[in-house]
Amino acid sequence: MEAIERKPRSREQTRSGIVLTAKDIARREGWQAVSIRKIADAIEYSAPIVYEYFDSKDVLLDEIRSEGFRHLRQEYERILKLYRDPEKRLYEISLIQWEFARRQPEIYQVMYNLDGAYCTLPVYQSCEMQAVSDIVSDIIFSFIPKSKESIRKLYFEWWSISHGMIMLTMLLKDQQPIEQSEQVYRDTIRRFVRGLR
Amino acid sequence: MEAIERKPRSREQTRSGIVLTAKDIARREGWQAVSIRKIADAIEYSAPIVYEYFDSKDVLLDEIRSEGFRHLRQEYERILKLYRDPEKRLYEISLIQWEFARRQPEIYQVMYNLDGAYCTLPVYQSCEMQAVSDIVSDIIFSFIPKSKESIRKLYFEWWSISHGMIMLTMLLKDQQPIEQSEQVYRDTIRRFVRGLR
């Protein structure tokens, strides 16, 4: 029916092969080097095949981005199960964020259109991003049950500190040892969390 | 000798025309839409002419980036002349940073490779960026003359907060009124500056 001799792969395998290859090229050569033809070569198909799985390169990038947010969400929820103390929760979730950006920088890049990664589909209003935002907002709320506006503001602050430090660390990665950056990150987050009491 | 009838322009005029056009396209259509041919069309030349002024697109982007840092530096120094109090200085410089990113987002983008802007030349170790870093570091030092490492850490923190908030504001610009973001920015920076005492 469908089994070709080249290399029998299910539709799902091919699809995830595309995603995997895109991420692989991005990791090794940067997002600006990721092209449909290069992906097709790697999965041993011609370029138009990719379009049977993704309507456009934009949609492919969006998929990878969503995948990133879903992964982050899972990790967040793992932390929620592990700890009950809001202070501990927020601190550990911040470390998860750091680890994620450090271990999979190419995913972090495509999530926020950094360093040549460019996906035109808007990040905000994506339910995957909303989900991770909500988790953090909820933790902050359980901390200090203030008005929605206050929570929003504090979440805004938390995200800015975390994301800002991650970005600067990426920028200086050849200049400043990562351990040092991580120490500053931990200290600053800890101070922020303390400050919420 | 050199005056052509098309439109007599000096070498310097043509060069700045290229830069101006690049920024203009970036502002209106985003950096991913900036192409050598489009720039050439706008300045009424053919594409190869651009290469007589800039060795590559990368170098052109780098020039615009450096210009951005130089502009920022000038504004910083204006503040230094205006105020002597370190607290006031750091606060006002933070506002300058905010204003700059708000008024010329396309420049801010190319400075840090955001949203499709991508320049492969490294930002760090560029003396223009070093200059603005030094100004802020010096202010922090005059605040609390601690060790070089402490200053470095505090500068790292300041930059992260400022840059993080600016990025998140750009991300949410259609979601959240900019006045609200600005209020949070001011508050957070003020708190940071106070915290330095």
Next chain:
DNA sequence: AGTATGAGTTAACGGTGTTAAATTGGCTGA
């Protein structure tokens, strides 16, 4: 046997950065 289906390919369009070759036009020297 003949045809329809579907997977996969090739070829094409208009775009990109970049460079070599060709062209133009004005000036100089004979």
Next chain:
DNA sequence: TCAGCCAATTTAACACCGTTAACTCATACT
């Protein structure tokens, strides 16, 4: 006046890009 040169500028080309239409071809069914 005309040949020749030089500099400015353009055309044409290369190899890539995202994307789509048209084509091939083997299989399955009538």
